[in-house]
Amino acid sequence: xxxxxxxxxxxxxxxxxxxxxxxxxxxxxxxxxxxxxxxxxxxxxxxxxxxxxxxxxxxxxxxxxxxxxxxxxxxxxxxxxxxxxxxxxxxxxxxxxxxxxxxxxxxxxxxxxxxxxxxxxxxxxxxxxxx
Numbered sequence: 001x002x003x004x005x006x007x008x009x010x011x012x013x014x015x016x017x018x019x020x021x022x023x024x025x026x027x028x029x030x031x032x033x034x035x036x037x038x039x040x041x042x043x044x045x046x047x048x049x050x051x052x053x054x055x056x057x058x059x060x061x062x063x064x065x066x067x068x069x070x071x072x073x074x075x076x077x078x079x080x081x082x083x084x085x086x087x088x089x090x091x092x093x094x095x096x097x098x099x100x101x102x103x104x105x106x107x108x109x110x111x112x113x114x115x116x117x118x119x120x121x122x123x124x125x126x127x128x129x130x131x
Contacts, residue, residue: 031055037068037102047123049116056083056116056123065108070101071116083116 031054033043041059044067048055054073061068069085083101086092088111098117105112115124 031072031074033057033059033070034072036070036072037061037104040064041068045125047115047125049118049123050121053118053121054078054081054116056114058085058112058114058125060107065106066104067107067112067114068102068104069114069116070103071118073100073118078118080120081116081118083114085112085114087111088113 033046033055035041037057037059038061040061040063042061043057044060045058046055049071052074054071054075056069056071059068059070060066067085069083071081071083073081080098081100082098083103084092085101085103085105087105087107092113101116113125115122117123
């Protein structure tokens with residue numbers, strides 16, 4: 001009985017160590033979209049910010065034709081979170097700096113330029129969601 005109990009304890013400890021190692025070795029997951037753009041907006045694209053700082057989401061609302069972009073940081077206490085979204089070839093609208101979003105643009109029949117940054121790490125996408 002003691003041998004069985006000792007074997008079970010050892011096996012349980014080994015599994016706990018293996019599970020802990022597997023969790024620690026897993027890649028960082030993307031900051032989840034939080035619905036910041038509002039009702040009816042569905043994610044159509046996303047970009048990971050270098051260094052696993054966060055994710056920029058591009059969403060679209062079929063009922064009104066608007067796109068929305070928002071930056072979600074991995075660390076909610078991030079010092080500087082920014083987002084931008086505009087029709088290709090048009091200037092980015094003036095926004096407070098930093099501004100995490102949401103930002104809205106009537107995207108019907110247009111190509112879009114969008115991106116974001118967290119703590120100085122930036123990612124951009126050009127000519128996406130054309131149509």
